[in-house]
Amino acid sequence: MKILVINAGSSSLKYQLIDMENESVVAKGACERIAIEGSKLEHKVGDKCVVVEQYMPDHTAALQLVLNALTDKEHGAVKSVDEIGAVGHRILHSAEDFKGTVLVTDETIAICEKNTPLGPLHMPANIACVKACREILKGKPMGMVFDTAFHSTMPKKAYMYGVPYDAYTNWQVRKYGFHGTSHKYVSGEARKYLGRDDVKIVTCHLGNGSSLAAVKDGLCVDTSMGFTPSEGLVMGTRSGDIDPAVIEYIMDKSGMDIHQTLNYLNKKSGVLGISGVSSDFRDLAKAAGEGNERAALALDMFAYRVQKYIGAFAAAMGGLDCIVFTGGIGENDKKMRERIMNGLDFLGANFDKEKNENAPRGTIAELNDGGKVKILVIPTNEELVIARETLALL
Numbered sequence: 273m274k275i276l277v278i279n280a281g282s283s284s285l286k287y288q289l290i291d292m293e294n295e296s297v298v299a300k301g302a303c304e305r306i307a308i309e310g311s312k313l314e315h316k317v318g319d320k321c322v323v324v325e326q327y328m329p330d331h332t333a334a335l336q337l338v339l340n341a342l343t344d345k346e347h348g349a350v351k352s353v354d355e356i357g358a359v360g361h362r363i364l365h366s367a368e369d370f371k372g373t374v375l376v377t378d379e380t381i382a383i384c385e386k387n388t389p390l391g392p393l394h395m396p397a398n399i400a401c402v403k404a405c406r407e408i409l410k411g412k413p414m415g416m417v418f419d420t421a422f423h424s425t426m427p428k429k430a431y432m433y434g435v436p437y438d439a440y441t442n443w444q445v446r447k448y449g450f451h452g453t454s455h456k457y458v459s460g461e462a463r464k465y466l467g468r469d470d471v472k473i474v475t476c477h478l479g480n481g482s483s484l485a486a487v488k489d490g491l492c493v494d495t496s497m498g499f500t501p502s503e504g505l506v507m508g509t510r511s512g513d514i515d516p517a518v519i520e521y522i523m524d525k526s527g528m529d530i531h532q533t534l535n536y537l538n539k540k541s542g543v544l545g546i547s548g549v550s551s552d553f554r555d556l557a558k559a560a561g562e563g564n565e566r567a568a569l570a571l572d573m574f575a576y577r578v579q580k581y582i583g584a585f586a587a588a589m590g591g592l593d594c595i596v597f598t599g600g601i602g603e604n605d606k607k608m609r610e611r612i613m614n615g616l617d618f619l620g621a622n623f624d625k626e627k628n629e630n631a632p633r634g635t636i637a638e639l640n641d642g643g644k645v646k647i648l649v650i651p652t653n654e655e656l657v658i659a660r661e662t663l664a665l666l
């Protein structure tokens with residue numbers, strides 16, 4: 273069976289068509305700038321890449337364009353949409369309503385709509401895409417795979433905030449965690465690689481948005497992101513953990529309102545805000561190499577925060593067997609991996625600089641020189657998790 277995986281952002285729609293016979297990607301692509309001037313679709317089948325520049329007023333129009341591309345006589349991947357057996361949707365937030373993947377029904381859509389305030393940027397686009405798919409691909413079975421679901425096994429002491437309990441019971445204020453499909457995939461691959469299920473793993477998903485998870489015996493017991501993806505590590509443009517008093521203080525000093533201040537903390541902070549250079553780690557490394565002290569500081573702060581969370585999560589699990597690096601930075605940025613691992617030998621993680629330097633891309637790599645803690649690079653595959661879970665649901 274072929275499964276279409278849909279990952280919708282507020283102005284984007286990424287997709288992959290996966291053949292579940294051999295879990296291969298038949299076609300993939302992305303629509304960008306939906307409802308913004310200059311919308312375009314980039315569609316790839318094998319070595320072929322087709323770009324369609326056409327205005328897409330909404331996600332329905334984008335989806336229609338994707339289906340046209342997938343069934344196109346010249347650059348399509350299937351003869352007709354009948355060959356698509358099911359659709360798997362990536363959905364940001366499950367709140368406490370779902371602990372795993374669910375079928376798309378009127379009822380599950382209504383629950384997602386109720387939870388929109390918990391993810392005001394992503395949920396409307398996620399739901400719009402689900403509805404558009406239902407409209408265009410009538411009767412096709414669809415699954416919703418939540419970014420938060422893998423973290424639903426956290427114990428209460430980990431997910432509660434130290435605020436009045438009513439905030440939890442009345443308003444669902446708690447830590448949820450994100451990047452769940454990635455943490456699930458790489459921790460599963462790590463357990464397979466180690467040949468054991470009873471392992472304590474810290475998974476480090478380091479990309480534009482970054483988060484860590486503590487995964488004990490296959491279950492998430494803690495994670496660095498929180499009520500929203502703003503909590504935790506210093507990220508590309510997000511501040512991560514800060515003292516909440518900073519918010520009022522910045523508002524007073526700057527005259528910004530609460531929305532502007534949160535935008536400042538989410539879009540203008542992180543390594544971009546510290547360096548004043550870029551949120552991209554390649555730019556930061558270049559600038560730091562040329563003597564830019566703030567770029568060097570941003571890289572140091574990023575690594576330091578990751579180190580602190582690794583230490584905290586080892587303590588949370590009562591030990592550590594494996595550290596996994598994934599995401600754009602985790603998979604590609606050797607220097608950052610070295611910075612993070614530098615000083616963690618006390619955990620029993622003997623980092624081999626040479627193995628790190630020569631680690632092949634796109635496959636699992638081991639960065640150990642002995643030691644009791646395995647250090648692995650594992651390329652993530654969130655789309656495959658979404659397709660597998662959708663298939664399992666059927």
Ligand code: ADP
Pocket residue numbers: 478479480481508551552553554599600601604605606
């Ligand atoms: P997203 O969170 O949007 O999925 P990715 O996981 O693709 O992002 O990570 C993107 C980030 O990965 C880029 O902003 C860049 O900082 C970093 N990155 C990608 N490739 C490299 C590389 N070769 N060296 C250093 N950093 C890289």
